[in-house]
Amino acid sequence: MPGQTISEKIFSRAANKVVHAGEFVFASVDCAMANDITAPLAVQGFHDILAGQKEKKVWDSQKVVIVFDHQAPADSLNAANIHIMLRKFTKEQNIINYDVCEGICHQIMVEKGHVKPGDLVVGADSHTCTYGAVGAFATGIGSTDMASVLATGRLWFKVPHSIRFEISGRLPDRVYAKDVILHIIGDVGADGASYRACEYAGEVVKDMNISERMTMCNMAIEMGGKAGIVEPDKKTEAYLKECIPNFKLDSRWRSDEDANYIQRHEYDVSDLEPQVACPHNVDNIKNVSEVEGTKIDQIFIGSCTNGRFEDLKVVAEILGDNKIAEDVRVIIIPASRDEYMKALKAGFIETFIEAGAAVEAPCCGPCMGGSFGLLGDGEVGLATSNRNFRGRQGSAKAFVYLCSPATAAASAVKGKITDSRTI
């Protein structure tokens, strides 16, 4: 019997039998998450499934988390009414509910300790893959999938093949996890990891903190990946000890030496430049030097990709006493209330406001173009989020570039795309 990848091990536990990539399984999930965009259809489907049943309860109320973040605080009457319906549902069912003040679902799932190594987690949101940063197998599903999970706690999966990304070398100054993942996506393409688990390893990943690993795992979906995952280690343990009482790391959750990978990619990032994803695809990657000088109308710093304390710290350092350039507007949104509070106590929020940025309460903000901060016709946006599809952040006639918080901060000072190493 060949060895197993960490993903195969997690599916083996959840399906209660030894499985390998390619097999179809019905597996029990450890936690399920939905947000204010996807939960309504899931709740409707849940009621449809249980129509005629006497008891209409979710399979395990303490394993279901519903977060209001995409249209929070309610930005329209529709959104307000959806929130009312969901609050009622979560109360009736005794489900864990984070209301409009708490932040982005993926940040909350990790920092509030809803996910741990070896867990199988599903979320009705494509960036659920973020939780691989703490060694869980976490994947995005649709609302009807979620309805079925709410009713039964189980779902069908195809155990994915894994791609191993070995990242070696030393990250140069002002080059970050975001640049690494953009570089990888540019290399393998928007469907280069379709249906695969993206396992990130190597000395650079070992050196990354949980926030950086979240950035890496978050964008696995941008190359089609079913999940991103990093083997849990001492850093994971130290992080989770803060979120989960009595947490202890189980050494089972690592890939075997002789595990099978469908592909292996190796990158030495010692000479990597800051990367920028250009309109209108995330795999349209260029070195910052190739797009430097591109005039920007709006900069958005935030999202589940790069809205954490560590990201805001880099932004604050680069902004320093500088003012934001004329003719550019900057919106900064911490990923959660906790991250906001940490940034506030560290004085970053003051730096941002002094510089001329608008700092908003934690939520998805302009990331999905469903809420405030939209781009108008012909405008150019630069964002630390994860998608730049046509129309994603407002007008289909707008252009969105994606980059690291450092590049975003430097560009805010100059009003055009700027290499942060030049200021």
Add this chain to the structure above:
Amino acid sequence: MDKGNVWKFGDDIDTDAIIPGRYLTINDPKELARHVFEGVRPEFAPNVAKGDIIVASKNFGCGSSREHAPLALKGAGIRCVIAKSFARIFFRNAINIGLPVLECKEADRISEGDALKIDFKKGIIENETKKEKYQVVSMPEFILEIIGSGGLVQYTRALIKTQKRG
């Protein structure tokens, strides 16, 4: 046999293109259908006819997990989506809500406006305009069962009846 005319799309058609984020508070398929492809192909929604077929190249439906995307297509009367390959979550979602999705390696041979006849049972697409036939990539049995029962809701209902929950 089911017949319909083709709307042709390229690679990497994402869920933001299918239905922009600002319409996601709408959950009614018919309402959603009024905005389908609004940003990228404004002529689509007013002209799409019941029974039309979408044909695309690789990675159709990439991006968000929003089920509003297949729902909007279903609401627009789209009979099925044929593509060289699909993004994973879109593929699941479409099956789960009963929108047929067919993976076909020869999808690129089909052009805008072609009339197609589809034999879902045999997995054969007949291009009446070009007088060609293409084979559809076959799906695992239990996925066919989900489609056969009309979607995941019905499938799970049946499952619950036979098992105890939990």
